[in-house]
Each structure stands twice: as structure tokens, then as C-alpha cells.
Amino acid sequence: MDFNLSEEEKLLKDNIHEFLQKKLRPIMRTIDQEERIPREFVREAGKMGIWGTVFSKDVGGLQLPMTSAVLIAEELGWADFSLATGVMYVLEEGWGYVLDRLGSSELRQEVLPKVVEGEYFLGVASTEPTGGSDVASIRTQAIKKDGNYVIRGQKIYISGALEAKEWGGGHLVLAKTNPQEKHKGISIIYVPTTDERVKVTKINNMGRMGISTAIVNYEDVSVPQKNLVGEENKGFYHAMEGFNHARVLVAGICLGAAKAILDQGIEYIKNREAFGQKLKDFQAIAFEAAELYTRLEMARLLTYKAAWALDKGVKDAHVIVAMAKLTAPQVALDIAKSVMMWMGGYGYSKDALIEAGFRGIVSYLVGAEGAMNIMKLIISRGILA
Ligand SMILES: Cc1cc2nc3c(=O)[nH]c(=O)nc-3n(C[C@H](O)[C@H](O)[C@H](O)COP(=O)(O)OP(=O)(O)OC[C@H]3O[C@@H](n4cnc5c(N)ncnc54)[C@H](O)[C@@H]3O)c2cc1C
Structure with missing residues (x-):
């Protein structure tokens, strides 16, 4: 068992992080306010290989495993924690994977290279x-x-x-x-x-x-x-494959958003003072931070395992995927809520941006890519069969 990222994975993560820190994080607020991801960004991200991470090389993809796609998903969730850009990634990769694997060669060549370039949604x-x-x-x-x-x-x-x-x-x-x-x-x-x-x-x-x-x-x-x-007439089964790939990426983008928000919260409690001491020195807050960090790490390990299970074709991969989709959005939402509390009045303001993360994360509890009860249904069927 090895929990370290490989040299290739580290390089991929660092390169994407640097690109997104420069190109996406500064426009997150604009994306949320103007209700659109700028075309220029989508095209530039295409040049970085972001939209075709798991696609075959003959359609312009990088042909990387889902474990690599999860690393990119985390970075997208981190850079735009409103999750709009991450949602796009979930769809392109998760459902592009299905088209790549099962589509006719004519259709693959017609659609996927354009998705990779950021020309098609x-x-x-x-x-x-x-x-x-x-x-x-x-x-x-x-x-x-x-x-x-x-x-x-x-x-x-x-x-x-x-x-x-x-x-x-x-x-x-x-x-x-x-x-x-x-x-x-x-x-x-x-x-x-x-x-x-x-x-x-x-x-x-x-x-x-x-x-x-x-x-x-x-x-x-x-x-x-x-x-x-x-x-x-086999579309239901093909769709389940798409849902599995999309759900693991949903978990990935939620982890990224959670990290971005928690890091901001930690910075805040290290500096903000009340009753003559830093907020971090109140045990009630420090213990909450410890618990949230631990839950984030747990969700991350589960998500990586789910991606690994898909890559390896593990028989019960869909159950582990459902566990990751059940866990990561909930952890992310709890983090957003706690950080808002730590920040007091500022946390509630649009200036803090936490609310944008909060609003985005909720979509994955409500139902996008499968409601929470449906994840529980899949897990319970898996463990009780
Ligand atoms: C922001 C957003 C984006 C979306 N994007 C897409 C998209 O791109 N493509 C697409 O096809 N769909 C999309 N969806 C739809 C999403 O997949 C559905 O909302 C989801 O599958 C739930 O369906 P529903 O809303 O009809 O709720 P329902 O299926 O009516 O469920 C309502 C409630 O009942 C619960 N429930 C249902 N069945 C059971 C059961 N057997 N046991 C216990 N509880 C149960 C559910 O958990 C849920 O809480 C999106 C949804 C959102 C919110």
C-alpha cells in the first residue's frame, strides 16, 4: 500500500494548480456574478488538456486514469469553489468517457476532439x-x-x-x-x-x-x-457507467471546494481575535477545525479509492463510488457552514465568497448526479446482498 502520489501525478497536480491559480481563481467571482464561464478560459483549459483527461489519444485526450482525473477535479473545485467550472469537468469527463468508450468511431471523431479543445459542451x-x-x-x-x-x-x-x-x-x-x-x-x-x-x-x-x-x-x-x-436497449447499464465516473469526480470537486474554504477559515481563525485571544486558541473552534480536517482527509481517501476501483475494474466499484458521492458533498457542506460561523458577519457577506461555495455544494446533496438517498440505496444493496 502506498499513499504517496507518483512523480507524474505530482507534476500533473502542480501544473494544473499553477494554471488554475493564475487563470481561474481570479475570475471565480465574475463567473458566479455574470453566470458564465468565459470562453477564453474554456479554450485555454482545453490547451492544458483539462477537458479530455481520460479520453483516448486518437480523439486528442491524455488517456489518463480516473485517479488522475480526480486530482484535476480537486484543483478545479479549489480554484472555482462556486463549482461551476468543476461541474463542467464532471460532465465532460464522466459522460465523455462513455462516448469515448462506446460511441461509433464517426461520432467520437465528430464530437470528442471539439470537447477536448473546449469548443463543444x-x-x-x-x-x-x-x-x-x-x-x-x-x-x-x-x-x-x-x-x-x-x-x-x-x-x-x-x-x-x-x-x-x-x-x-x-x-x-x-x-x-x-x-x-x-x-x-x-x-x-x-x-x-x-x-x-x-x-x-x-x-x-x-x-x-x-x-x-x-x-x-x-x-x-x-x-x-x-x-x-x-x-x-442497453442504455441503462451504459448510463450507470457514466454516473459512476461522474460521481467520483463530483466527490473530487467537492473536496477541492472544501479545501479552499477550510484553508480560508484556518487563516481567519489564526488572525481574528475575540476576548483578547486568537479564535484558534478557543478549544471549541480548534477542535472543530481538527474534526473537519479529519473528515476531509477521510473523504479524500474514500474518493481516491473509488477512482482506483473504477480504474482497476473492481467488482463493487459502484458501491465505493456511491460512498464517496455520499460523503464528500456532505463534508464540504459542513465545512462551508462551520467556516461561515467562524467568520461571523463577514462569513455571511458575499465578499467572503463562502456563500458561493455553499450554494454550489448543495446541488450535489439535492440530487445532481444522483440524490443522497439513491447513494444509500446503492450502498445498502451492495452490502446487504
Ligand atoms: C443543479 C442540478 C443539475 C442537474 N443536472 C442534471 C443533468 O445535467 N442531467 C440530468 O439528467 N439531470 C440533472 N439533474 C437532475 C438530478 O439528476 C435529479 O435532480 C436527481 O436525479 C433527483 O431527481 P428528482 O429531482 O426528480 O427527484 P426525485 O427522484 O423525485 O426524488 C425526490 C426525493 O426523493 C428521494 N427518493 C427518490 N427515490 C427514493 C428511494 N427509492 N428511496 C428513498 N428516497 C428516495 C430522493 O433522494 C429525493 O430526496 C440536475 C439536478 C440539479 C439540482
Whole structure:
């Protein structure tokens, strides 16, 4: 057992950290306020190889393992702890991984090099107004017609819908190719969001403002057969693969945000005085800091193990991934809340920026990439089977 990062991992982490410290951290507030990640940053990050960490080399990716992707996720969460940029990373890597592994070579070459360059946004469209947790009950249909798939249905809370519409790109849409069946009737089909029959309506969220979330209507959108990702009617299983990869990165970005916020809190309690001594010298605060640091380390180890389990193809990897997704956002939220308290009135102000982290992290407790109870469902099924 070796808990040290390899020389390559250290180099990767340091290079990305330096780049993001210079290029992303200074614009975090602007991203949150202007509700967009600047195109220039997205393109520059593309040149750094950020958007294609785990993709194959033939589509321009770095072909690195998930353990490396988690290190990058942490750095993105650290630099923009509103989590908007991290969300983008989760989607590009987690769902780009599925397209890379299972898409036709024509589709891979059409979409993935553009994702890598930061020219396209790639996301997933699974959730529907009738519910997100019960994926097998989706109603959107993909009907075969003249060798094409015609997509009809409505999706909701779809991240990056406006970006994909504006920049280019699309979503891996979960649709029924056999409506008689539940999970055995689902396929994944790549649908360009730029198609005029894809209608996007923005939802006003409370956090991670730099990335849009939207209702997406697919009004008989016709796409060619080559846009099928993986096997027909096996989309549910393919999607679970995507969720696993995305969830471990969710844990990664939450760890990064938690570290950024906790570091600020530690600096604050080292300097702020009350009743003639530093806040850090009150045991109530020092013990809380000790506990939060310990929980952050625990969440980090669990997340690294989950990424490792995916890389190694461990049988129960999805259970460890669910544990990481259950733990990291909660630890991050608890850290944000405690740091706000340590900072008193300043913590509540927008100047401290902690609230932006708080708002972003909550999305991963509410449900993005799977609600907390669904993580508990996966873990309990895994351990009680
Ligand atoms: C900011 C944000 C971005 C998102 N981006 C995307 C995206 O890009 N693509 C996409 O497809 N979806 C996206 N989602 C949707 C997300 O995946 C869903 O919110 C999530 O799957 C939960 O679905 P739901 O909101 O319909 O809640 P429901 O499924 O209706 O669940 C409501 C509550 O019931 C609980 N619950 C459900 N089933 C059970 C059960 N069996 N046992 C115990 N409790 C249960 C859940 O834990 C939850 O607390 C996003 C959501 C958010 C908040």
C-alpha cells in the first residue's frame, strides 16, 4: 500500500494548480456574478488538456486514469469553489468517457476532439419532470424512422444546455427505444443541442451560476443511427457507467471546494481575535477545525479509492463510488457552514465568497448526479446482498 502520489501525478497536480491559480481563481467571482464561464478560459483549459483527461489519444485526450482525473477535479473545485467550472469537468469527463468508450468511431471523431479543445459542451439528459431517481421510468422516446432515430420528450434540470446551444455540442439523451420495457428498453443517443428542434428554457438556480441548467424539449429531433452510443436497449447499464465516473469526480470537486474554504477559515481563525485571544486558541473552534480536517482527509481517501476501483475494474466499484458521492458533498457542506460561523458577519457577506461555495455544494446533496438517498440505496444493496 502506498499513499504517496507518483512523480507524474505530482507534476500533473502542480501544473494544473499553477494554471488554475493564475487563470481561474481570479475570475471565480465574475463567473458566479455574470453566470458564465468565459470562453477564453474554456479554450485555454482545453490547451492544458483539462477537458479530455481520460479520453483516448486518437480523439486528442491524455488517456489518463480516473485517479488522475480526480486530482484535476480537486484543483478545479479549489480554484472555482462556486463549482461551476468543476461541474463542467464532471460532465465532460464522466459522460465523455462513455462516448469515448462506446460511441461509433464517426461520432467520437465528430464530437470528442471539439470537447477536448473546449469548443463543444457535452452533457447528459436523463432526468424528466416525472422524476430523476427512477431512471427506468423515463418517457422520452427514440423512434426508428428511415434509418434515423426521432427523439421526442422533455428533460429537466439539464446542465450545460444553454452552453451546448450557444457554443456547440450536445447531450447524451436517455430515451426509450422499447417503451414496453423499463430499464431494458433504454438507449443512449447523442443529440446535438444546436438542432433547431431542441428547445431550451433556462431554470433559475441558487448556485453554481456559471453553468446553466434548463428544461430541454426534444420536438421530433431526427439524428442518424451512428449517434447511438453503445448497444440499443442497453442504455441503462451504459448510463450507470457514466454516473459512476461522474460521481467520483463530483466527490473530487467537492473536496477541492472544501479545501479552499477550510484553508480560508484556518487563516481567519489564526488572525481574528475575540476576548483578547486568537479564535484558534478557543478549544471549541480548534477542535472543530481538527474534526473537519479529519473528515476531509477521510473523504479524500474514500474518493481516491473509488477512482482506483473504477480504474482497476473492481467488482463493487459502484458501491465505493456511491460512498464517496455520499460523503464528500456532505463534508464540504459542513465545512462551508462551520467556516461561515467562524467568520461571523463577514462569513455571511458575499465578499467572503463562502456563500458561493455553499450554494454550489448543495446541488450535489439535492440530487445532481444522483440524490443522497439513491447513494444509500446503492450502498445498502451492495452490502446487504
Ligand atoms: C443543479 C442540478 C443539475 C442537474 N443536472 C442534471 C443533468 O445535467 N442531467 C440530468 O439528467 N439531470 C440533472 N439533474 C437532475 C438530478 O439528476 C435529479 O435532480 C436527481 O436525479 C433527483 O431527481 P428528482 O429531482 O426528480 O427527484 P426525485 O427522484 O423525485 O426524488 C425526490 C426525493 O426523493 C428521494 N427518493 C427518490 N427515490 C427514493 C428511494 N427509492 N428511496 C428513498 N428516497 C428516495 C430522493 O433522494 C429525493 O430526496 C440536475 C439536478 C440539479 C439540482
